[in-house]
Amino acid sequence: MTPLRILFVVVSSLLLAGAGYLGYYGIGADSSDAIPSIRVGSGGNGFANANVK
Amino acid sequence: MISPEIRVAIRCPNCGAGLDILGGGRITTHICPYCSSALDATENYRLLETYTGMPRAQSPLAIGMEATLDGVSWTIIGVLTQEERDGVEVWTWVDHLLYSPTHGYCWLTLEDRHLILTRRWRKGTSPQFIGAAAVERAEAPPTASADGERFRYYETSTSRIVSIEGEFTWRPRPGDRETAVSLLGSSRMLSFVQTARETEVEMSRYPDQAAVWAAFGITDPPRPADLHPLQPRPDTAQGGDIGTFVKWGSAVFAVLSLALAVVFDLDGGHVVLDQIARTPFALPVPLEATGRRTQLILRAEIEENDWAQLEPALSDPEDQPVFETSREVGIYSGHDADGAWSEGSRFTAISFHPRVSGVYEIALDPPETGYGEAETGVARDIAVQVTVREAQSWPMPAFLLGLAFAALAAALHWRALRGSGVRFDGSDWEDDE
Numbered sequence: 048m049t050p051l052r053i054l055f056v057v058v059s060s061l062l063l064a065g066a067g068y069l070g071y072y073g074i075g076a077d078s079s080d081a082i083p084s085i086r087v088g089s090g091g092n093g094f095a096n097a098n099v100k
Numbered sequence: 101m102i103s104p105e106i107r108v109a110i111r112c113p114n115c116g117a118g119l120d121i122l123g124g125g126r127i128t129t130h131i132c133p134y135c136s137s138a139l140d141a142t143e144n145y146r147l148l149e150t151y152t153g154m155p156r157a158q159s160p161l162a163i164g165m166e167a168t169l170d171g172v173s174w175t176i177i178g179v180l181t182q183e184e185r186d187g188v189e190v191w192t193w194v195d196h197l198l199y200s201p202t203h204g205y206c207w208l209t210l211e212d213r214h215l216i217l218t219r220r221w222r223k224g225t226s227p228q229f230i231g232a233a234a235v236e237r238a239e240a241p242p243t244a245s246a247d248g249e250r251f252r253y254y255e256t257s258t259s260r261i262v263s264i265e266g267e268f269t270w271r272p273r274p275g276d277r278e279t280a281v282s283l284l285g286s287s288r289m290l291s292f293v294q295t296a297r298e299t300e301v302e303m304s305r306y307p308d309q310a311a312v313w314a315a316f317g318i319t320d321p322p323r324p325a326d327l328h329p330l331q332p333r334p335d336t337a338q339g340g341d342i343g344t345f346v347k348w349g350s351a352v353f354a355v356l357s358l359a360l361a362v363v364f365d366l367d368g369g370h371v372v373l374d375q376i377a378r379t380p381f382a383l384p385v386p387l388e389a390t391g392r393r394t395q396l397i398l399r400a401e402i403e404e405n406d407w408a409q410l411e412p413a414l415s416d417p418e419d420q421p422v423f424e425t426s427r428e429v430g431i432y433s434g435h436d437a438d439g440a441w442s443e444g445s446r447f448t449a450i451s452f453h454p455r456v457s458g459v460y461e462i463a464l465d466p467p468e469t470g471y472g473e474a475e476t477g478v479a480r481d482i483a484v485q486v487t488v489r490e491a492q493s494w495p496m497p498a499f500l501l502g503l504a505f506a507a508l509a510a511a512l513h514w515r516a517l518r519g520s521g522v523r524f525d526g527s528d529w530e531d532d533e
Contacts, residue, residue, distance in 0.1 A: 049342070051342045052342065052345050052349075055342075055345070055346055055349055056349065059349065059350075059353045059505070062353075062501055063353060063356060063357055063360070063498075063501065065497070066357060066360065066497040066498040066500075066501040067360055067498065069494070069497040070360065070361070070364045070493050070494050070495060070496070070497045070498050071364070071392075071493055072391060072392055072393065073392055073393020073451065073453070073492060073493065073494040074494075075494070075496075075497070076393050076451050076494040076496070077393075077451050077452050077453060078425075078449075078450045078451050078452065080423070080425040080426075080427075080450070081422075081423040081425060081450045081451065081452040
């Protein structure tokens with residue numbers, strides 16, 4: 048197997064492993080408005096729902 | 101016949117120039133490169149006729165040059181320029197007749213700066229011959245097979261000789277015409293050639309250009325501007341087959357990635373809370389799977405064309421807020437000119453990562469609700485189904501990676517198909533229809 052083929056297999060395997068890691072732990076899946084720093088009543092990223100009185 | 105072992109040079113009976121005899125025992129005609137006189141090699145080089153006004157061939161290769169190709173010694177013994185005209189368009193190429201004492205004769209053609217090696221084909225073809233008339237009658241591109249390889253019609257060309265010099269196994273004359281029906285295979289071209297006196301089958305291949313030029317001692321050969329139909333495509337060239345490997349490899353990784361995405365999608369995690377409660381409420385949520393994705397799903401029990409602004413608040417076991425947010429749910433339906441319609445949802449889902457294990461608390465006050473398109477509503481108690489799933493996988497990364505691999509495989513497949521199609525781009529078949 049040529050070095051380029053080995054490189055392709057290795058890089059692809061690492062990408063697949065990375066996707067598996069992210070998917071298993073759900074990294075990056077958090078709702079944008081489900082973090083503690085968001086102010087009460089804020090619509091998060093969607094200001095259409097903003098409800099600050 | 102003149103044996104080259106006995107006579108190595110003659111003097112042209114017309115102009116007196118010295119002419120090397122290079123071509124072996126089957127040579128019948130020698131055209132003097134200096135005065136264009138045709139000499140009869142079978143009758144002591146007597147003068148047959150002199151062609152006046154004949155141009156010289158334009159080629160870096162000349163009579164007398166020698167090269168060893170694939171272990172066989174060859175000498176250029178004759179050079180012949182051919183021309184094909186179609187209206188105002190003119191194509192010319194130079195055929196170099198090569199001779200080897202052990203392997204006989206072959207043609208080395210310089211066409212659009214590409215070198216093509218051609219030999220007479222004696223092994224037989226199926227069908228035995230395809231002439232221009234058969235091509236004219238054909239409703240589909242004619243095909244042929246030879247030596248286990250399948251060939252498809254590429255072009256018909258009728259050319260005429262415009263310049264001749266050197267030794268030949270027949271007597272070529274300026275203006276002599278030949279019609280060649282050429283069929284393209286995977287790596288070779290099969291040609292059925294017809295002249296006024298004979299028919300011949302030839303097989304051409306695309307040699308290693310740099311090796312041939314170097315073998316003839318040409319250090320600065322002309323560089324082709326376009327791909328030749330016989331030329332290996334870049335993605336299938338010997339030693340450059342990485343494209344095919346990456347194509348199939350990408351397809352395999354696309355399948356693996358998408359399969360992983362399906363597995364993650366089916367993995368709904370563990371349900372730790374599934375309860376219907378009326379607002380206001382505060383429900384305990386026992387969470388253990390820290391570090392993994394947890395999803396809170398709220399389903400508001402609202403009527404059709406009703407909406408509710410849900411403002412759930414989640415606190416951790418130490419009563420610290422994890423999040424407090426606001427989501428609107430609404431379900432709408434009706435009729436218009438296009439018929440019945442519906443939109444919206446009673447559901448909203450919030451994903452988060454609990455940092456510590458323990459009993460969390462989800463609280464929801466009576467939401468602001470409204471009917472239809474009312475922009476302001478009133479707070480009222482409603483029933484809400486609360487579902488919490490922990491340790492839930494997320495299929496999106498594997499799905500996107502699968503799409504990327506599939507796109508790469510598709511792009512490489514398209515490129516390979518295009519490369520195969522490009523080989524026939526120059527075919528005149530469509531022009532004949």
